[in-house]
Amino acid sequence: MASEDTDFKSIIKLDSELNQIQDLDLLLERILLEARKVVRADAGSIYVRQTEKDEHGITENIAIKYAQNDTIQKLLPPGQKMIYSVFSLPINEESLSGYCALTGKTVNVPDMYNIPKEAPYSFYADFDRITGYKTISTLTFPLTTAGGRLMGVIQVINKKNENEEIIPFSEEDEFLITHFAANATIALQRAFVTRAMILRMIKMAELRDPKETGNHVNRVAGYAVEIYDRWAHNNKIPDAERENFRDILKIGSLLHDVGKVAISDLILKKPSRFTPEEFLVMQQHTLYGASLFDDPQSPVDEIAGDIALTHHENWDGTGYPGWVDPITQVPLKTNEDGKPAGRKKGEIPLAGRIVAIADVFDALCSKRVYKEPWGEKEVLAEMKKLSGSKFDPVLIDIFFEILPSIKQTQNLYPEEQSTTPP
Secondary structure (H helix, E strand, O other), X not given: OHHHHHHHHHHHHHHHHHHOOOOHHHHHHHHHHHHHHHHOEEEEXXXXXXXXXXXXXXXXXXXXXXXXXXXXHOOOOOOOOOOOOOOEEEOOOOEHHHHHHHHOOOEEEOOHHHOOOOOOOEOOOHHHHHHOOOOOOEEEEEEEOOOOOEEEEEEEEEEEOOOOOEEOOOHHHHHHHHHHHHHHHHHHHHHHHHHHHHHHHXXXXXXXXXXXXXXXXXXXXXXXXXXXHHXXXXXXXXXXXXXXXXXXXXXHHHOOOHHHHHOOHHHXXXXXXXXXXXXXXXXXXXXXXXHOOOOOOOHHHHHHHHHHHHOOOOOOOOOOOOOEOOOOOOEOOEOOOOOEOOOOHHHOOHHHHHHHHHHHHHHHHOOEOOEOOOOHHHHHHHHHHOEOOOEOHHHHHHHHHOHHHHHHHHHHOOOOOOEEOO
């Protein structure tokens, strides 16, 4: 009983910690991690409810967002993240997670290889066959609002005792996870509201510039966090500092091109390459974007302003807009010709240097009115060629180190996908 009380107190303490995380994706990742800790699970997955539109109409499913597995993670080199399959499940009785989403019931299965015949759901053992990892005990529970609206599903896998032996999840685990789910859902609701507000701003830019899609900015922000995570690991950044920075970096990265709302449609929607004069006008989106955050009220405002202003600066100082005040647009430093001096190397904030890599990579991989998407080999060759001129060479090396994680983010936010948040 004492152990249960301790676990319950830790859940209450987690409530405030989860509510400090502002980015939705990072919150989902943290919720899964903490859910596993609460019931001492070796692995797990978190899904969110998703609405998709296609030629056949509107369908609802649950899509995997994060998967974690301590056993597999321990086999990887330090700093490397586990790669998992990205997929969706229909909300029906066929799968355990789909059944949980459909019924809103918590399901405790002691042995996935011995599911009762009368159970409507079944177990797909493909992951176990591919990885050699054996899924035995599972506890699957819904994330549901007080009004009964499904937001997602968490499945935790293989509870371990003090001797690292796999055992079934208990009734006490079900009790603890129910209270954890209630707190986590409140935090998720807040994060969804924050994400929705940001996506509305992005939607404004998208209405002006068809390239500026929700999936594009989500990919750029996702790449940015992956690059920063490895940089922070390599530089031994303390966990608390890393968690805080990656949270504000993610939100700031989503807004990197918000200044495009101030650019004329004649230029923004031009179906061909810009003339030199038009490109000069287009460059102003960095200043317009930064000016939106001229009175920062939080660290998010500060980093969003830095990113908007500097994500087109080049390592060698040849980028734009250079040393210019975003409000007055008056040069702060000039070259001999009187034009603004470019920011270079460490003069460019870390966040701006990271998003520069993420943004260019996604642009090269994506279709534009003036080009088809480049092939993977062409893209990677170009990224490597730009090291030390356009890109911070240390960060571009990190980009190549974590390429599997970059590709995973691409799969999470494919080019053609229409979704609405729960």
